[in-house]
Amino acid sequence: MHQTEIGYRLGLPDIILMIGVLFGSFWFLLAVCNASTDSQAKLVIYQDGQVVQEIEINHKEMINLKVISGQMNIEIDPVQGVRVVNADCPAHICTHAGLIKQAGETIICLPNKVLLELKGSRNEYNAISY
DSSP states (O other), X not given: OOBOSSSBOOOHHHHHHHHHHHHHHHHHHHHHHTTSOOTTOEEEEEETTEEEEEEEOSSOEEXXXXXXXXXXXXXXXXXXXXXXXXXXXXXXXXXXXOOBOSXXXXXXXXXXXXXXXXXXXOBOOOTTOO
């Protein structure tokens, strides 16, 4: 690099790096924006191994499910995904699981024997898929 009175001039490697960072940022933004739930997605709720409900995810909805230890509140949002808002279980692990958005993702509440699973037309693959 050549030094001037003000500082350093940008060389070809610097310009290539800046273009790479901009391209990477754009790609990341595009991936995040496309992470919304599948338009064909539905939530399947299992309780004690049996299907209790199948719900199409096409509008905002709050489901109140009667479970072993009391009540479980499930929030459905077609843009954000599905999450357990509140559950009457000792550890509240299901409420800390966060949002599920892609087909194949699940939330499990062991004390209440409840499984929430998203099913849809496109299954996303992850690092452990072979």
